[in-house]
Amino acid sequence: MDQRGDWPERSAWIRDGVDALPRHLFAPRRVWRWDGHAYVPVDHGHDPAGWADEVYAGPDAATVTQVTNGLPTSSLSCQAVVVDMLDSLLLEPGHRVLELGTGNGWDAALLDRRAGPGLTVSVEADPDLAETARRALAAAGVMVDVQVGDGNQGWAPKAPYDRVIATYAVERIPWAWVEQVKPGGRIVTPWGRLGHVALTVADDGRSATGWVQGLAQFMPDRRTLHAEPGFTQVRAGSEPDGEQPFVRDLAPLRDDVHLRFALRVALPDLRIALAEDADGLNAWIHDARQSWAVLSAVGGGRTIALQGGPRRLADELEAAWNTWLEQGAPDLYDFGMTVTDSGTAQYMWVNDSQSGPRWPVT
Structure with missing residues (x-):
């Protein structure tokens, strides 16, 4: 210290x-x-x-x-x-x-x-x-x-x-x-x-x-601890709906804490796990319900996306990533939270609590 x-x-x-x-x-x-x-x-x-x-x-x-x-x-x-x-x-x-x-x-x-x-x-x-x-x-x-x-x-x-x-x-x-x-x-x-x-x-x-x-990472409220399904369970519920290239480098998803925090704000229900193999960096994504995506490195700097379920999680991830970049890539300290209306209205915001972009806390 x-x-x-x-x-x-x-x-x-x-x-x-x-x-x-x-x-x-x-x-x-x-x-x-x-x-x-x-x-x-x-x-x-x-x-x-x-x-x-x-x-x-x-x-x-x-x-x-x-x-x-x-x-x-x-x-x-x-x-x-x-x-x-x-x-x-x-x-x-x-x-x-x-x-x-x-x-x-x-x-x-x-x-x-x-x-x-x-x-x-x-x-x-x-x-x-x-x-x-x-x-x-x-x-x-x-x-x-x-x-x-x-x-x-x-x-x-x-x-x-x-x-x-x-x-x-x-x-x-x-x-x-x-x-x-x-x-x-x-x-x-x-x-x-x-x-x-x-x-x-x-x-x-x-x-x-x-x-x-x-x-930092913290343990959750005990009532929600270990309550949600993992990727394997969600993946078993549907087959992939084709495949498509994913052209963005995945390294910032692993290395940039500010990006990770922004994605957590914009897509709070997404769970993302990453691991690297001989072909490159891979990501497994799910929403703890029915939708999933795999971003799979296939060598030569290429990544393909497989998605299943009612949502297109790879597309949602890319859209939220683009929005963060368009906002000037704010860091996590640029974000804030407001709680009002007896707790029924809660939202995260960036840069300004009154005029900045905001996302509901669900």
Whole structure:
């Protein structure tokens, strides 16, 4: 973090907090490592060095702390993202804070250290995780009120709050979050599993708007975790409707985070996976329902598109890509979000919340 200049200058308290409340104090004695085929346990008692390697794998690496049915369901978020989101929160001493998604309690401890003892409420859906977090927080001498509940409902008994921060990704902003924040207060949340936004609640409390703050991948709300079909399932539902050349180089789809974010905004239901073979870069695309496309490298710098289902996903992808270029290829920090009308109207916009192009959040 020091070498990369990743500690935010305006939030020096975060560096002090991480030093005082190091990550390993909130890591369970069993964490999980991906061995290329499955998640395998790494226990502190049997392999303390391996355990430490997982907890401190690097600023950009999350530590998987819970696996359910072979898939990760909780983690200690990577330190760089934790720091970035806390910086975006603009938290000051004396602020009342609501955290949604306690996990192992590390974020809650950092919030408490900044806001002051007893001013942070944290809501966790998993009772076992909530109890684990309570024990870790108590051992660290931290006073956080950890409640078991649905984070999307916020926590009304202690409202209103000056700040709300979520540690899991949502597609739409729950209106309860806006209702429970004071006018002028701030909401920081991962959106769309790809980035995080910081919204300011309007003076009349009837809307919230703000800018995208950063790019990272987050676990979704537990109710949607693993609920959608994968490419193979969608592909099995229809045969390709012919083939056509796809003339655009696919490398930016892999390498340009700003393009990827713009496509996520314009085509929120598309799921895109990429892999390279001897012929070049390939893409598998589906909408988690009935439509799919494969962009297949065939050698010699050529790519062909196969599509099936009611939608033409390769064509939609190319059209959204063209629109982004026509708009001057805005980067992810040029995008923002507005939530209004009791949460029924939510949209992303670019460059200007009033006059810029906008896309509904569905």
